[in-house]
Amino acid sequence: MMAQRVHGWQPARRAFLGRLGQGLGTLALASLLRPAALQAAPAEGVLKSLPLPQRAKRVIWLTMAGGPSQLELFDPKPKLTEMDGRPMPESLTQGQQLAQLQGQKLVCLGPQFPFEPRGANQTAISSLLPHIGSVMDDICLVRSMTTEAINHDPAHMFMNTGAQIAGRPSMGAWVTYGLGSEADDLPAFVVLMSHGKGRSPQPIAARQWSSGFLPSRHQGVQLRSQGDPVLYLSSPPGVSGRQQEADVRAVVELNRQQQEQAWDAEITTRIAQYELAFQMQTSVPQLVDLRKEEPRTLARYGCQPGDGSFAGNCLLARRLAEHGVRFIQLYHRDWDHHSLLREELPLRAREIDQACAALIKDLQQRGLFDDTLIVWAGEFGRTPMSQTNKGPVGRDHHNRAMSIWLAGAGIRRGCVYGATDELGYAAVEDTCTVHDLHATMLHQLGIDHESFSVKFQGLDARLTGVERAHVITGILA
Secondary structure, three states: OHHHHHHHHHHHHHHHHHHHHHHOOOHHHHHHHOHHHHOOOOOEOOOOOOOOOOOOOEEEEEEEOOOOOHHHHOOOOHHHHHOOOOEOOHHHHOOOOOOOOOOOOOEEOOOOOOEEEEOOOOEEEEOOOHHHHHOHHHEEEEEEEOOOOOOHHHHHHHHHHOOOOOOOOOHHHHHHHHHEOOOOOOOOEEEEEEEOOOOOOOOOOHHHHOOOOOOHHHOOEEEOOOOOOOOOOOOOOOOOHHHHHHHHHHHHHHHHHHHHHOOOHHHHHHHHHHHHHHHHHHHHHHHHOHHHOOHHHHHHHOOOOOOOOHHHHHHHHHHHHHOOOOEEEEEEEOOOOOOOHHHHHHHHHHHHHHHHHHHHHHHHHOOOHHHEEEEEEOOOEEEEEEEOOOOOOEEEEEOOOEEEEEEOOOEOOOEEEOEEOOOOOOEEEOOEOHHHHHHHHHHHOOOOOOOOOEEEOOEEEOOOOOOOOOOOHHHEO
């Protein structure tokens, strides 16, 4: 009998959700006429109390998609300069996993741009990053990060979810699942995309911000900085106010009846998402409209309203943080420099340098820096060996050494953590893993990564995986 009832409910559920979809464009009016009727309350997380002090209330994750070269940006290697053009020592590379250089003659490639000392500690970083250099006293540079993957998509999956295979929840989904949202009219997890003006950037799949086996309300929502910020959010043309109000009342009643007839967590999630969408119809267009920002603020970031740039997205990230969005992830694509390293890397650096520094200074001025965790990272690093089989000089993918930086929310200021060997091939001092990075992120959010788990396929699934992960205490204030 139960099986028949469940089976018979499926068409009704599809019809119900279909009707909700038809009404999506009309329900914003009801939120204006009777706000209390459709107000979506901020979603609560499953963690009712936090086991650790909460230093971060939100995360802004700056993803340099393609794998920026740490050897040109953050990790100077005089010995590699000395060895330029000479064979790479086999003692370092023998038996190691390489990407496109596997089986080829390995030749050292020295850093292609000079480094300059910056900040009170005279930390050497690339001359290509003068603005980030100006805030070196506010950030912690990690030169000893490692990862497990050497190809783009699995490396992104690993950085985002802690696993190389698709289907696991992204870190933004884990964070919002645990902590919920502080915003009642915006998603808790927002994704912004931009790309360089060079070659064709590789696509980024939406599975990178998936909720995996967590409730779907925790998946990231991509906002577009050009055109309509969210597709299909606008009301259809030719629908009068009277029709909208009638539709609203009908759909709200359907919501109530269906909740009474069959309690399904995913249906409840869908209803909550539709209610959020009603609020987004008015909140999102205003939020992404940068024309209301002061001209000096736009100049500080180096953007113009609606230009779709990384700089514009950094400014939008600050606005999202102010409005209570819990996890904000920016992707800037086109960092994959197998060739044309000398020609393309300065362009990518110029596209992100000023805005990164402006974001830090802006958050400081608005009192948000101390409880906002900022992370700058690619999906892997680049080899100290040259790759010349694709034209002008470049570097291959590399997982044994990469540089990232963090700032805000209890992160030590003006420090350098970890080191690679003298040729920059592998991390050798205070080596860190992606799981360690995730554990540290959760720690600053007040979450114990070892106890933060969900039962999935009979196992306790965690963002930090089943392997031993450690909080990187050396980068904490």
